[in-house]
Structure formats: C-alpha cells, structure tokens
Amino acid sequence: MRRRNFIGLAAGVAVANALPRRFALAAESPSSGAASADLPAIGRKGQQLVLRGSDIAALSAGLRGQLLLRGDVGYDVSRRVWNGSFDRYPALVARCVGASDIVQAVNFAREHDLLLAVRGGGHSISGQSVCDGGMQIDLSPMQSVRVDPVARTARVEPGTPLGQFDRETQFFGLATTAGTVSHTGVAGLTLGGGFGRLCRRYALACDNLRAVDIINADGQLRHASAKENVDLFWGVRGGGGNFGVVTSFEFQLHPVDTIMYGGAIGFPGSRMRELMKFYRDFTATASEDMHLDFLIVTVPEGQMIIIDAFHGDRKRAERDLEPLRRLKPIIDEAKAAPYVDLQKSFDVNAPWGSAVYEKAGFVRGISDALIDDIAALMERTKLVGTQVNFVPHGGAVGRVPTTATAFTHRDATHSLLLRSGWNPTDKIAAEVASRWTIENFTALEKHTQGFYVNAIAADDTARRLQSNYGSNYQRLVDVKTKYDPNNLFRRNANIPPKNAA
Numbered sequence: 406m407r408r409r410n411f412i413g414l415a416a417g418v419a420v421a422n423a424l425p426r427r428f429a430l431a432a433e434s435p436s437s438g439a440a441s442a443d444l445p446a447i448g449r450k451g452q453q454l455v456l457r458g459s460d461i462a463a464l465s466a467g468l469r470g471q472l473l474l475r476g477d478v479g480y481d482v483s484r485r486v487w488n489g490s491f492d493r494y495p496a497l498v499a500r501c502v503g504a505s506d507i508v509q510a511v512n513f514a515r516e517h518d519l520l521l522a523v524r525g526g527g528h529s530i531s532g533q534s535v536c537d538g539g540m541q542i543d544l545s546p547m548q549s550v551r552v553d554p555v556a557r558t559a560r561v562e563p564g565t566p567l568g569q570f571d572r573e574t575q576f577f578g579l580a581t582t583a584g585t586v587s588h589t590g591v592a593g594l595t596l597g598g599g600f601g602r603l604c605r606r607y608a609l610a611c612d613n614l615r616a617v618d619i620i621n622a623d624g625q626l627r628h629a630s631a632k633e634n635v636d637l638f639w640g641v642r643g644g645g646g647n648f649g650v651v652t653s654f655e656f657q658l659h660p661v662d663t664i665m666y667g668g669a670i671g672f673p674g675s676r677m678r679e680l681m682k683f684y685r686d687f688t689a690t691a692s693e694d695m696h697l698d699f700l701i702v703t704v705p706e707g708q709m710i711i712i713d714a715f716h717g718d719r720k721r722a723e724r725d726l727e728p729l730r731r732l733k734p735i736i737d738e739a740k741a742a743p744y745v746d747l748q749k750s751f752d753v754n755a756p757w758g759s760a761v762y763e764k765a766g767f768v769r770g771i772s773d774a775l776i777d778d779i780a781a782l783m784e785r786t787k788l789v790g791t792q793v794n795f796v797p798h799g800g801a802v803g804r805v806p807t808t809a810t811a812f813t814h815r816d817a818t819h820s821l822l823l824r825s826g827w828n829p830t831d832k833i834a835a836e837v838a839s840r841w842t843i844e845n846f847t848a849l850e851k852h853t854q855g856f857y858v859n860a861i862a863a864d865d866t867a868r869r870l871q872s873n874y875g876s877n878y879q880r881l882v883d884v885k886t887k888y889d890p891n892n893l894f895r896r897n898a899n900i901p902p903k904n905a906a
C-alpha cells in the first residue's frame with residue numbers, strides 16, 4: 406500500500422510560501438532598503454520606536470548582505486517561517502552573509518533597543534524566529550558545510566538545513582545526529598538539544614558539538630568550547646538561542662554507513678491500545694541502532710498508526726524488526742535505503758507553510774494509565790490533522806550526565822507530543838485546532854515531567870520553563886546574565902537574566 410500524507414496537516418493546508426523560495430532567492434536584486442525615511446518600529450519590551458532613516462541607511466551600507474524593508478524583494482522570503490500560522494512583519498530584515506554582518510545587526514538592535522528575532526532554518530514551531538516591528542536577523546544565506554574527513558569534524562554555518570549537512574557528511578561516510586525532517590535548521594535544533602534517528606547511538610546533536618563561534622549581546626565574537634568560554638559552551642548545548650547568535654558550529658562526526666534501513670510501518674487506528682503497549686515494551690529493550698517514532702494521526706477516515714522505523718545497521722534490521730512485522734501491518738515501506746533518503750522520508754508530511762500548534766512533554770516510561778488516556782482521547786477525536794506522537798530517547802542520550810550540558814532531561818524515555826494542523830487562512834479552524842491541543846495536553850500533562858525547549862509553545866509560561874531546567878536553571882541564569890544582561894535575545898525559550906534593565 407502506498408503511503409499517504411499521513412501527518413495530515415489536512416489536504417491543501419500547505420504551502421503558500423513553499424514554492425517560490427529557492428527561485429525568489431535566486432532572483433533577488435539588491436535591496437532598496439537603504440531608505441532615508443524614518444521608520445516606526447517595536448522595541449525590545451514592546452515599546453513604540455522611530456528609527457532614523459540615516460541610521461538605517463548607515464546599517465545597510467555597512468552590510469555585505471542585505472538590509473530589507475517591507476516591500477523589498479526577498480523580504481517576504483525571509484519573514485516567512487515554516488509554521489504558516491505566523492504572518493509577521495519585521496521593520497527590518499538583516500540578511501547576513503557573515504559574522505561582520507551579524508555583529509553590525511546585533512549592535513544596531515542593542516543600540517536602538519529593538520525587538521530582535523534570529524532565524525536559522527526558520528522551523529521554530531512557536532514562530533520565535535520572526536517578529537512584528539523589530540529586526541529579524543536572517544541567517545539563511547549562510548549555508549556552508551566544511552567536513553574534515555581525517556579529524557571527522559564538520560564546521561557548519563547557521564543557515565544550513567539538516568539535509569545539506571547530512572549530504573555533505575555522508576559523502577565522506579560520516580554523519581552525526583540530526584533531526585527527522587531534512588529542511589529543519591541545524592542551528593535552532595542543535596542549540597535546544599537535537600533529537601534524531603541517530604541519537605540513541607550517538608546522543609543529541611548538542612552532545613556532538615565541539616565548539617561554536619557566537620556573537621553575544623555586546624557584539625563581541627567569542628569562541629566557546631570545552632577549553633574556552635566554558636560556561637557559554639555549556640549553556641548553548643540545550644539553552645537555545647538565549648546567549649547570542651551562533652555563526653559557526655563545529656561538530657564531531659562518526660563513521661556511518663551510507664545505506665541503512667527504514668520506512669513507515671502502518672496499522673489501523675483501531676489497534677492503538679495494543680500497539681502502544683507493544684511499542685512501549687519493544688522500545689524498552691531495542692537496540693540503540695533502532696529508532697521508532699510512533700504516531701497516531703487523524704485522517705478523514707479516522708485514525709491510523711504509523712511507526713517510522715529506522716535501523717542504523719541494515720544487516721540486523723530485518724531480524725530486529727521481525728516482532729513488529731509479526732503484528733501484520735497494513736503498510737510496510739521499510740527497506741534498505743540511503744541514509745540521506747531516509748532522512749528526507751518524513752519531509753512530505755511536514756511541508757513549509759504548514760500551520761500547526763504543538764505541545765510536548767518528556768515521559769519516563771509509558772504507563773498503562775497514559776496509554777488509556779491517549780486511547781480514550783484519540784478514540785473520540787474526529788478533528789483531521791491532529792496527532793499524538795512518541796519519540797524515543799534513551800541509549801546514548803541518557804548516558805550524558807545531567808549537569809554536563811544545559812539540556813536537562815537525560816532520564817526521559819520518550820517525548821510525548823500533541824499536534825494539530827489547519828489551513829493557515831482559516832482563522833476558525835486555527836482556534837478549534839489549537840484548543841484541541843491545549844485542552845488535551847493539559848489533561849495528559851500529569852504523565853509528563855519537563856519538556857523539550859525546541860517544542861515550546863507560544864503560550865508556555867516562564868514558570869513552566871524554570872521548572873523544566875531543574876537543577877541546571879540557576880547556572881543558565883548566570884550564563885545569561887553574563888552574556889546577555891538586558892535580554893536582547895528574548896525570542897526563544899527565554900531565561901530572564903538577573904536584574905535586567
């Protein structure tokens with residue numbers, strides 16, 4: 406049976422902005438944005454500002470990249486983010502091509518007390534990488550990947566999508582953990598943690614960081630590693646974009662076969678209780694090469710269950726997956742395939758422009774009570790485009806000590822995600838679908854402890870975030886206070902500095 410677009414951000418939901426992207430960039434002409442007129446803008450704390458035309462023109466003249474204003478060619482390409490439910494208009498977009506551009510943009514935002522958003526791959530689910538009325542630093546022109554096959558390391562620029570990173574490293578038979586949708590950005594994913602098909606074998610993307618170059622709120626470019634600016638290096642591994650703009654990531658790579666094994670294995674939704682119990686028991690003892698994403702999705706005909714199966718060792722894959730196949734799936738697409746193709750296999754279900762609302766939490770084991778609650782919820786759900794998802798952790802993720810990086814939840818066995826999707830132009834559908842996720846996650850939250858900061862929802866509270874970082878929180882506040890004392894970098898899972906002005 407052919408796989409369908411099961412994540413089901415219902416048919417036709419995608420993608421006002423998907424198509425023209427590459428072509429629009431290619432066609433871009435230099436900005437007309439060296440405007441001499443004054444420009445109204447929004448400040449760091451939401452206050453109204455007026456930016457002087459001469460200041461804007463001076464910034465524009467100093468950049469190697471472009472400074473774009475509303476109406477300029479390329480402005481819409483930058484301001485659009487993956488989640489089509491956010492339609493925001495920054496006053497200025499700095500399309501940066503190098504560190505000097507980023508330093509100037511950060512200095513401009515700080516000196517003018519401007520609201521600032523930083524966009525790497527544009528996949529912030531809560532739309533943090535674009536803002537109304539402030540400045541957006543768009544890093545998407547910066548996409549180089551330099552692999553050192555001998556040292557098994559890679560230097561990656563912050564606008565690079567995961568698929569480009571995978572392609573470059575796999576050319577040399579190498580890879581490191583990257584997420585499961587290839588157009589997601591390396592930058593945001595790594596700074597918040599970074600789960601993916603290889604994480605049970607090689608830990609999180611952030612655990613494979615060897616160093617970063619980062620521009621902090623004072624406009625200084627710093628190198629942070631295990632030897633230099635150690636506190637900052639600790640913070641960027643799980644603390645998100647709180648401390649500055651990362652201009653370069655240095656990753657540890659691993660020898661990784663270019664042919665692996667994987668694909669979707671599907672069952673009717675009527676078997677969800679049985680399948681969740683099987684999944685719990687099966688993943689508890691699974692090989693670290695195996696990564697099984699479990700989804701219950703609502704499609705027009707009802708629910709279906711999709712397990713995105715992945716095995717990093719194709720010789721053992723069929724044997725290891727045999728117990729799952731004995732359950733007689735109605736879809737079975739799992740087979741040996743290039744790793745770079747498997748890394749793209751989910752893309753069709755998450756196109757640019759999808760409008761979604763998501764809430765997530767970590768679980769320590771999937772209890773019978775949680776299975777009952779999810780089954781009861783999904784059995785009564787008719788809303789197409791809703792889904793419940795378990796993502797497996799464990800293995801190497803859990804072997805890193807809790808205090809080694811800012812990422813805290815090493816003992817979680819799975820992430821639990823609730824997501825709803827709708828047509829971005831349909832305001833009523835947006836309200837209904839968001840409410841589905843909020844209300845039902847609230848009912849399930851008692852089974853969770855902490856959440857993934859990269860899945861933070863726009864309405865998550867500071868208190869939820871503080872308790873999320875647990876014993877690492879105070880140390881994060883210290884790092885934040887040192888490198889961003891006035892909370893310039895606030896559009897993220899925000900850690901407020903002490904005594905911010």
Ligand SMILES: Cc1cc2nc3c(=O)[nH]c(=O)nc-3n(C[C@H](O)[C@H](O)[C@H](O)COP(=O)(O)OP(=O)(O)OC[C@H]3O[C@@H](n4cnc5c(N)ncnc54)[C@H](O)[C@@H]3O)c2cc1C
Nearest residue numbers: 525526527528529534563584585590592593594600646651
């Ligand atoms: C379709 C989809 C699939 C996903 N799959 C996975 C997955 O498999 N595994 C996983 O772990 N997560 C996954 N995520 C979540 C993902 O990790 C986050 O959405 C992440 O923030 C995306 O990074 P980005 O660079 O694309 O996002 P952006 O929207 O560009 O950035 C998000 C935030 O990161 C910060 N940021 C970005 N670039 C920089 C920089 N250079 N310096 C400092 N701060 C920066 C900013 O605070 C920004 O607001 C997925 C998200 C989506 C939408």
